[in-house]
Amino acid sequence: xxxxxxxxxxxxxxxxxxxxxxxxxxxxxxxxxxxxxxxxxxxxxxxxxxxxxxxxxxxxxxxxxxxxxxxxxxxxxxxxxxxxxxxxxxxxxxxxxxxxxxxxxxxxxxxxxxxxxxxxxxxxxxxxxxxxxxxxxxxxxxxxxxxxxxxxxxxxxxxxxxxxxxxxxxxxxxxx
Numbered sequence: 001x002x003x004x005x006x007x008x009x010x011x012x013x014x015x016x017x018x019x020x021x022x023x024x025x026x027x028x029x030x031x032x033x034x035x036x037x038x039x040x041x042x043x044x045x046x047x048x049x050x051x052x053x054x055x056x057x058x059x060x061x062x063x064x065x066x067x068x069x070x071x072x073x074x075x076x077x078x079x080x081x082x083x084x085x086x087x088x089x090x091x092x093x094x095x096x097x098x099x100x101x102x103x104x105x106x107x108x109x110x111x112x113x114x115x116x117x118x119x120x121x122x123x124x125x126x127x128x129x130x131x132x133x134x135x136x137x138x139x140x141x142x143x144x145x146x147x148x149x150x151x152x153x154x155x156x157x158x159x160x161x162x163x164x165x166x167x168x169x170x171x172x173x174x175x176x
Contacts, residue, residue, distance in 0.1 A: 035086070037079035044072045047107070059139045060110045068106055071099040112136030 034040040050056040051065060060068065078096050082088045088096065108114065117132040 034079075036084045037076070040076060040079045044076060047072065047103070056112050057107050057110050058112065059136070060106060064106045064110070068103050071103045075099045075103075110135070112139075 034043045047057070047068065050058075051060050051068070052058065075096055078088065078092055078099075082092060085093065085096070112135055114135040115132055116135055116138055117130055119128055119130045121128045
């Protein structure tokens with residue numbers, strides 16, 4: 001194949017797949033689709049709303065949130081400059097596509113609805129079984145466990161707290 005044919009095939013492939021959208025990871029249903037500046041503003045507002053507590057992407061980390069917001073702003077600037085995807089040159093479409101992929105990668109990984117399945121043995125048995133839960137359920141449980149462990153560290157030790165003269169780590173001798 002000639003170089004220009006390869007380039008044209010790549011361009012067509014990118015153009016065919018370049019649709020700015022937020023879609024569910026496990027379903028093909030499209031939530032929002034944007035191919036112009038006005039529609040993209042709605043996509044941006046929806047994503048930012050969903051990153052708030054209780055939203056679909058509430059567990060996006062602070063550093064990732066900065067990346068998402070920066071990439072969304074970059075994409076909005078491209079739409080503001082050209083108006084429609086159809087009016088963008090190939091380099092702009094590629095930049096838009098790359099920004100979109102970065103945002104989608106973060107949102108897909110932090111999607112509360114993403115199903116995570118594990119095949120492992122239960123405690124006390126060698127029999128393996130498959131269990132599934134959503135990312136949101138798993139993350140809430142992890143955070144609850146961290147909070148619980150923190151609370152345990154704050155709970156006074158019944159032995160050392162009644163022995164003011166004991167060195168750290170030494171327990172008093174129980175009285176009979």
